[in-house]
């Protein structure tokens with residue numbers, strides 16, 4: 187197979203675009219797509235300070251690399267969950283990437299260690315508060331990401347969610363008719379109330395396979411291993427179903443998710459006002475930490491209180 | 499040919515030469531969910547893996 191843009195050997199076929207690229211042309215294509223995502227969804231401007239959530243996996247490290255290569259001012263946050271083996275290995279990948287790539291672009295890494303902050307790793311914490319590990323983890327990661335962004339005055343928080351992630355989540359939300367979640371499934375969520383930073387997903391136009399190919403071509407040394415808690419996640423079932431459809435009919439995933447975004451955009455003006463309005467009327471500062479919450483005490487602070495006093 | 503797979507990590511042997519697309523079929527893998535790497539290079543589905551080659555079939559779909 188030949189590259190469609192130059193005479194070189196192709197390294198990746200892309201049936202959904204009916205094309206194939208060599209390494210350098212793939213790199214250019216991916217960066218252009220990300221730039222287009224940033225512009226078309228009004229994610230951030232060149233002078234904005236961005237905080238990227240990195241895990242050591244392909245999506246987040248690739249996102250950080252692309253933002254730096256495009257000349258954006260992007261730092262990163264890594265949350266060390268204290269999962270023995272996995273956390274050490276993923277942290278090492280993130281630290282190595284920081285040393286080898288990010289620091290020379292003037293970017294820095296912040297590490298939040300759950301064990302130091304809460305006295306226990308994520309699994310023990312989940313046991314103490316009697317909740318599933320992944321939901322405990324989600325609460326902690328969201329909270330710390332927002333806290334670090336807010337305290338250090340970052341303009342926007344970026345995550346490595348890709349087309350497969352968003353299409354799978356959309357499928358899940360549609361199958362259950364979770365309308366309240368549908369409203370929030372956009373690649374740009376505005377900072378609608380004091381205390382919550384703007385959130386963006388610059389990789390939403392790229393599939394996981396394209397991102398992994400970009401990482402391999404550009405020698406981004408990411409952790410292939412998955413978090414051991416992720417096994418049997420429902421998302422994997424949705425992703426698998428979508429990839430089977432994609433094989434039969436290339437472009438299914440992008441038509442599904444981008445089509446949804448188009449429909450959502452038609453109602454954009456009114457809905458973003460509605461969402462900002464909704465946030466302002468229902469969110470107030472947490473009485474313990476002052477991050478915004480719908481309850482008097484935010485879910486993170488309630489969880490921490492239960493972890494310190496599990497008998498209650 | 500030697501094939502290395504992840505999630506779970508395992509190694510296997512297949513008779514070569516074989517096209518990447520046929521390896522996917524034989525292992526019943528969806529091409530959209532994997533990449534094939536020989537040395538440091540990605541391989542497209544029409545490329546042929548020789549009998550003496552070692553390749554990695556790397557899953558690209560994550561659960562989190």
Ligand code: SF4
Nearest residue numbers: 320323413415416562
């Ligand atoms: S799989 Fe669960 S525990 Fe592991 S990083 Fe994801 S949310 Fe956290």
Ligand SMILES: [Zn+2]
Nearest residue numbers: 189192208211
């Ligand atoms: Zn080319």
Ligand SMILES: [Zn+2]
Nearest residue numbers: 472475484487
């Ligand atoms: Zn709080």
